[in-house]
Amino acid sequence: xxxxxxxxxxxxxxxxxxxxxxxxxxxxxxxxxxxxxxxxxxxxxxxxxxxxxxxxxxxxxxxxxxxxxxxxxxxxxxxxxxxxxxxxxxxxxxxxxxxxxxxxxxxxxxxxxxxxxxxxxxxxxxxxxxxxxxxxxxxxxxxxxxxxxxxxxxxxxxxxxxxxxxxxxxxxxxxxxxxxxxxxxxxxxxxxxxxxxxxxxxxxxxxxxxxxxxxxxxxxxxxxxxxxxxxxxxxxxxxxxxxxxxxxxxxxxxxxxxxx
Amino acid sequence: xxxxxxxxxxxxxxxxxxxxxxxxxxxxxxxxxxxxxxxxxxxxxxxxxxxxxxxxxxxxxxxxxxxxxxxxxxxxxxxxxxxxxxxxxxxxxxxxxxxxxxxxxxxxxxxxxxxxxxxxxxxxxxxxxxxxxxxxxxxxxxxxxxxxxxxxxxxxxxxxxxxxxxxxxxxxxxxxxxxxxxxxxxxxxxxxxxxxxxxxxxxxxxxxxxxxxxxxxxxxxxxxxxxxxxxxxxxxxxxxxxxxxxxxxxxxxxxxxxxxxxxxxxxxxxxxxxxxxxxxxxxxxxxxxxxxxxxxxxxxxxx
Numbered sequence: 001x002x003x004x005x006x007x008x009x010x011x012x013x014x015x016x017x018x019x020x021x022x023x024x025x026x027x028x029x030x031x032x033x034x035x036x037x038x039x040x041x042x043x044x045x046x047x048x049x050x051x052x053x054x055x056x057x058x059x060x061x062x063x064x065x066x067x068x069x070x071x072x073x074x075x076x077x078x079x080x081x082x083x084x085x086x087x088x089x090x091x092x093x094x095x096x097x098x099x100x101x102x103x104x105x106x107x108x109x110x111x112x113x114x115x116x117x118x119x120x121x122x123x124x125x126x127x128x129x130x131x132x133x134x135x136x137x138x139x140x141x142x143x144x145x146x147x148x149x150x151x152x153x154x155x156x157x158x159x160x161x162x163x164x165x166x167x168x169x170x171x172x173x174x175x176x177x178x179x180x181x182x183x184x185x186x187x188x189x190x191x192x193x194x195x196x197x198x199x200x201x202x203x204x205x206x207x208x209x210x211x212x213x214x215x216x217x218x219x220x221x222x223x224x225x226x227x228x229x230x231x232x233x234x235x236x237x238x239x240x241x242x243x244x245x246x247x248x249x250x251x252x253x254x255x256x257x258x259x260x
Numbered sequence: 261x262x263x264x265x266x267x268x269x270x271x272x273x274x275x276x277x278x279x280x281x282x283x284x285x286x287x288x289x290x291x292x293x294x295x296x297x298x299x300x301x302x303x304x305x306x307x308x309x310x311x312x313x314x315x316x317x318x319x320x321x322x323x324x325x326x327x328x329x330x331x332x333x334x335x336x337x338x339x340x341x342x343x344x345x346x347x348x349x350x351x352x353x354x355x356x357x358x359x360x361x362x363x364x365x366x367x368x369x370x371x372x373x374x375x376x377x378x379x380x381x382x383x384x385x386x387x388x389x390x391x392x393x394x395x396x397x398x399x400x401x402x403x404x405x406x407x408x409x410x411x412x413x414x415x416x417x418x419x420x421x422x423x424x425x426x427x428x429x430x431x432x433x434x435x436x437x438x439x440x441x442x443x444x445x446x447x448x449x450x451x452x453x454x455x456x457x458x459x460x461x462x463x464x465x466x467x468x469x470x471x472x473x474x475x476x477x478x479x480x481x482x483x484x485x486x487x488x489x490x491x492x493x494x495x496x497x498x499x500x501x502x503x504x505x506x507x508x509x510x511x512x513x514x515x516x517x518x519x520x521x522x523x524x525x526x527x528x529x530x531x532x533x534x535x536x537x538x539x540x541x542x543x544x545x546x547x548x549x550x551x552x553x554x555x556x557x558x559x560x561x562x563x
Contacts, residue, residue: 065458091461098459102452106474116460119470166456173460 011035012207018073028054030231041208043222051231052211060094095170099182101162103154110150116173136172140164160191177207227251316537324348335531351508352522362427367434375442398436405429406497421503423516429497434487441483445476482554489550495520519543
């Protein structure tokens with residue numbers, strides 16, 4: 001990293017010398033070092049192909065679903081190396097929301113919310129399940145819209161509602177960190193605004209890491225921003241500082257719309 | 261006042277000949293050719309079905325489904341007095357059901373598991389080898405599978421002709437169809453559904469069992485139904501394995517009849533000609549019904 005004007009005490013996540021290659025010796029993420037602040041929204045921005053999604057997906061070891069992805073370096077969650085943890089336990093602590101809403105097509109709204117428990121074979125009493133579903137859906141402000149159709153398929157909802165359902169699904173399992181990979185890029189402006197409000201609300205309880213293509217979104221909701229370019233972390237700082245007074249010339253060029 | 265002028269002489273050098281009548285004629289001829297060709301395509305199935313209905317309808321009654329096949333003397337007497345042939349094909353229907361159900365019990369789990377394996381190991385050497393072998397298996401003539409069933413099961417396992425030997429032969433026929441359809445339907449499940457489950461910390465085997473297979477369930481069912489309808493009418497492998505029986509048999513280690521075997525027997529007996537039509541009608545009806553159910557499932561899935 002070239003520029004860093006952040007000094008984060010007691011970070012929840014520390015990324016150390018992380019490099020990721022899809023093809024032998026062609027790195028999509030190069031030597032990234034960053035620390036993620038607790039109960040804050042950290043935005044990862046940058047032009048297409050800069051490695052921002054790749055970096056995000058390393059945090060819950062999503063890359064291991066696919067063969068031949070080579071990862072070097074380490075990521076610490078509470079000072080514990082995630083590559084030495086059990087992936088299943090790790091992913092329960094670090095939830096993820098994807099670019100396209102992806103509720104399970106065979107499950108009802110209700111079952112989608114408690115899918116984490118259901119698929120992992122955690123037995124809950126009906127009362128507990130009802131509580132979790134109601135609370136999670138209220139957290140994502142979806143409860144009033146769907147409380148009369150909880151047993152309909154999740155795929156009948158609108159795109160924005162589906163995305164909030166997916167966030168509820170991640171919240172229901174009570175993770176510490178929520179990773180969001182361009183969560184609003186498939187949504188219309190109104191749905192986007194609701195998801196953004198929701199994220200600002202959620203940071204009180206969770207740590208949020210957000211990949212976004214949309215600079216104004218990062219400016220609106222994030223506390224800290226990482227700017228990546230060609231796999232390198234170019235600049236990392238407080239969002240309001242970086243947007244008003246970027247240090248690196250590439251950051252400035254991107255933020256002023258000269259490329260991206 | 262705004263006036264808009266449009267220049268209509270964009271390319272004055274190109275002159276269009278007015279040959280619209282000729283073009284209309286060509287269009288019409290083309291349309292007629294297409295209609296004739298499509299009639300030729302569908303005429304065999306229409307002719308077969310109408311022939312079977314006309315010739316076989318008279319024989320289809322309650323006895324047809326509940327009685328075993330008559331002997332040639334009974335049939336001869338009935339024909340002489342102008343009655344319908346007594347008896348039915350109950351031994352064939354129960355035999356076909358028995359053989360096909362056992363074949364499905366063998367082929368469905370192996371086929372689905374292999375299909376899932378191929379889906380999960382795209383592009384790997386061993387998976388490619390299995391996929392190619394399975395494609396070759398699909399091309400093996402059914403009589404050869406009958407011989408295999410005879411050598412492996414009739415001679416070694418059941419020590420005599422048996423329904424089980426027939427089921428083994430038919431299950432080998434069903435396997436490649438189920439493997440391929442499983443792999444193809446699993447491919448159609450969006451990758452992000454799998455990622456969603458993985459991101460919840462769901463272990464791998466549960467992702468397959470509780471997310472991937474339910475999401476592709478209708479596709480799996482369609483593939484299985486088509487595989488069943490493919491083997492329902494198989495005669496050659498059964499001739500060498502289950503042999504046939506004049507009684508209703510539900511013991512898988514004993515010789516058993518089947519509808520296509522009965523048709524073959526009726527064909528060899530001049531007094532039983534009428535039963536050929538009705539048995540064939542029944543068999544085609546069964547296959548058509550399975551195909552229609554499969555089509556309905558596909559249509560529902562695509563909605």
